[in-house]
Every structure is written in C-alpha cells, then in structure tokens.
Amino acid sequence: MIPAEFSYVRPSTVDEAVAALSGAGEDAKVLAGGQSLMPLLRLRLALPEVLVDLDRVDEMREIRDEGDNVFIGAMATHYNVIRDPLVPALVAKTTATVADPAVRHRGTFGGSLAHADPAGDLPAVMLALDATMVARSPRGSRDIPAADFFVDYLTSALEPDELLVGVRVPKLGDDWGFHYEKFHRTAQSWAVVGVAAAVQRSNGTVGAARIGLTNMGPYPIRASAVESAASGGPASADAFRSAAEAAAEATDPPSDLNGSADYRRHLARVLTARALTAAATV
Secondary structure, three states, X not given: OOOOOOEEEOOOOHHHHHHHHHHHHHHEEEEOOOXXXXXXXXXXXXXXXXXXXXXXXXXXHOEEEOXXXXXXXXXXXXXXXXXXXXXXXXXXXXXXXXXXXXXXXXXXXXXXXXXXXXXXXXXXXXXXOOXXXXXXXXXXXEEEEHHHHEEEOOEEOOOXXXXXXXXXXEOOOOOEEEEEEEEOOOOOOOXXXXXXXXXXXXXXXXXXXXXXXXXXXXXXXXXXXXXXXXXXXXXXXXXXXXXXXXXXXXXXXXXXXXXXXXXXXXXXXXXXXXXXXXXXXX
C-alpha cells in the first residue's frame, strides 16, 4: 500500500528536531531507522501529519564514556552498538540477537526503545541494568528511569514534544555477570519470551540479582520476586531454578499463534533459571 499524505521535515540538529516536534503537536511521528514505522505507514496504521526524519542529526549517533555510565545516542544503529567497545557486554550481546543483519544495519538503538514493543529485546535489558532515558523538549532535558519509561503497549513516557536523544547505561563492576536468554521460532522473529539477567557474585553467593522479562505483559516487566528469592542465596543452578519459579508472578503474558499465556509462563520460569545460571558463571 501507499502511505497517506504527510509533511516531511529533515532537521540536522537536536534543537531543530525538537522544534519540529513541538510545532506539530500530537500529529507528528519521528523517523529513526524506520524498521518499525515504515510498515505502519505503508499499511496506514500510522497517519501522521508531519514526519520528522532524524537521519541527519549526527550528534545523536555518539557513544561516549561518562565515567560511571556509557551514553548511547538514540540514532546509533544496532550495528554501531554491537561493535563499539564502550558498550556494556549485555547490551552489545543482546543487540546482536535483534532481527537480522539488514535490520541491525538500519535500525536504531533509540528507535527500538521509543517504539516500546513488549516483544522487543532491548527494553528488558534496560530494566535489568537500571538505565536512564534522556529526553529533550522545548522545556529542556529530562531523565526518565527505565522503570518509568515503558508504560503500556507501544507506549512510552515520552510527551508528544519530547525526543529520546540517548540512554545512560550504568557500568557495573567485574563482580557482575550478565546474560540474555530468549526463545523464538526463527532467528529473525520476535521473542516468544526473553529474560535479561544481571547477577552480582560474592564468594559463591548472590549479592544482588536483576531480571527483566520480554513479552510477558503489555510492557517489559521487572521480575522482583525472582530478584528477592535469588539475592543472598547460593550461586548455584539448583538455587536459581528454585528462584525462577516466581518468574511468572505479576505478569500478564499474551496468548497468540506463538503460544498461550500459560506456555509463556512456563517459558519464563525455564529461561529465567538458564539466564541466572549463565550470568553467574560468566
């Protein structure tokens, strides 16, 4: 199909992009890599009056060391994120599992997060790492914790005139291990269920654990019951399997052609145990 008619703006700076969004109100859409938006435009499931193309905003592609954090610009492509040595291992390794090489070369880090798809891999990782989203608007800059950023299905905390310019990912010490485990039908497909795990190890015990769940509700979910059960216990496969029994608590997984809600709850428990075990042994 052919997209509906819209006005097209191609800014070259963040300030110009913010001004364009502010002027268009709620009738604007932001085009980053376009891997999610373009199909919606072609099917006329998205009908913006103004399309703001960020392709020329080079300042949003930067990946830089900020001391305690790594800042990843929203327009950095998945390919850039995978290859940059500054990017934390969990982020880089998870990004390498996103879709296929063609999508990873064109799709953007910030676009994936702003799209807020609960089946996307990166939102759960941002939860597990306690990342901070950095947004800009005419009112200035705003930091949004990952825990507050994903609010509903395909809905983020961004206001209509706000632009996600980047993400601050905390650096965790050498005593932390990380892993992302997901089950999907084919290499290019969305995760049926995914689990991002971060484990702090201390003399054979778990100092702290963080778990983010993919596709277990209308937005990515932090598995706090698992974190509480694993923290302070032994860093063993048996202990992790026991803690993972709580992985489906406070979730609301969908039922679709890829699996029922009960099947996803089962997968969440199995994959959480695997992710914790792998993170503790890295």
